[in-house]
Amino acid sequence: MFEYTPSPTLLAKRIILVTGAGDGIGRAAAKTFAAHGATVILLGRTTRKLETIYDEIEQAGYPQAAIYPMNLEGASPNDYEVLANTLENEFGQLDGLLHNASVLGTLTPLEHYDIKLWYQVMQVNLNAPFLLTQTCLKLFKHAPDASLIFTSSSVGRKGRAYWGAYSVSKFAIEGMMQIFADELENDSTIRVNSINPGATRTSMRATAYPGEDPMTLPPPEAIMPLYLYLMGPDSHEVNGQTLNAQD
Numbered sequence: 001m002f003e004y005t006p007s008p009t010l011l012a013k014r015i016i017l018v019t020g021a022g023d024g025i026g027r028a029a030a031k032t033f034a035a036h037g038a039t040v041i042l043l044g045r046t047t048r049k050l051e052t053i054y055d056e057i058e059q060a061g062y063p064q065a066a067i068y069p070m071n072l073e074g075a076s077p078n079d080y081e082v083l084a085n086t087l088e089n090e091f092g093q094l095d096g097l098l099h100n101a102s103v104l105g106t107l108t109p110l111e112h113y114d115i116k117l118w119y120q121v122m123q124v125n126l127n128a129p130f131l132l133t134q135t136c137l138k139l140f141k142h143a144p145d146a147s148l149i150f151t152s153s154s155v156g157r158k159g160r161a162y163w164g165a166y167s168v169s170k171f172a173i174e175g176m177m178q179i180f181a182d183e184l185e186n187d188s189t190i191r192v193n194s195i196n197p198g199a200t201r202t203s204m205r206a207t208a209y210p211g212e213d214p215m216t217l218p219p220p221e222a223i224m225p226l227y228l229y230l231m232g233p234d235s236h237e238v239n240g241q242t243l244n245a246q247d
């Protein structure tokens with residue numbers, strides 16, 4: 001596991017947007033960021049789940065969160081403009097963005113991959129992070145120390161049979177991360193990196209590996225040290241890196 005001991009106020013006064021904040025790793029990240037002082041914007045497609053996290057953050061006495069229900073599959077470019085403008089009006093800047101939401105699609109040979117599903121997976125896993133980053137970039141430029149984190153996977157670094165659109169989308173995420181990092185190289189106030197969470201106890205993992213005992217895997221809370229490190233000021237110099245949460 002990546003080792004890092006954060007200060008309790010590591011993310012104080014930071015505004016951080018988390019996609020797919022309603023479940024799994026995104027849920028743990030949102031709560032962990034809030035526990036370290038951040039104001040977290042919870043973006044996801046199931047409002048009920050977002051409300052539960054919101055309440056948990058409030059009950060814990062962390063900074064009040066915000067909810068932004070949005071289905072990344074159906075969202076239009078204009079929806080991203082509306083989101084960026086809303087965030088600008090409400091908060092003025094963004095200090096962090098965790099691109100976490102994604103869908104698995106199906107595990108099947110490329111030869112037989114369903115075309116409609118291919119487009120759906122690419123829309124959520126690749127096009128949405130592109131549109132969100134592009135429209136929100138102006139908000140990061142208003143922040144003194146902004147961190148963008150893309151979420152990859154082992155199959156985004158080495159192709160593996162049957163992982164189809166999911167694997168291809170994660171390769172593309174690594175490429176997009178590198179391009180944004182290179183383009184922003186001379187902007188010392190924005191860094192862009194990717195995380196491979198590694199096998200983690202979530203519903204996506206259980207769907208991909210139905211025969212596996214989930215209790216043999218770390219829960220999302222256990223992989224948070226790398227997320228905190230990359231979101232906070234200690235990673236200020238780190239840009240364009242592909243990192244593993246469980247190394």
Ligand code: NDP
Nearest residue numbers: 020022023024025045046071072073101102199200202204
């Ligand atoms: P989960 O399926 O548990 O959670 C995914 C989250 O993304 C859910 O909150 C889901 O919303 C949200 N989401 C999915 N589709 C959309 C959409 N169209 N619009 C908005 N939100 C959406 O996945 P994990 O927590 O396991 O995965 C988190 C990230 O980590 C993903 O990028 C995944 O690829 C990556 N990863 C995970 C690994 C693991 O072992 N768990 C290993 C390697 C990478 P809802 O709750 O409403 O369904």
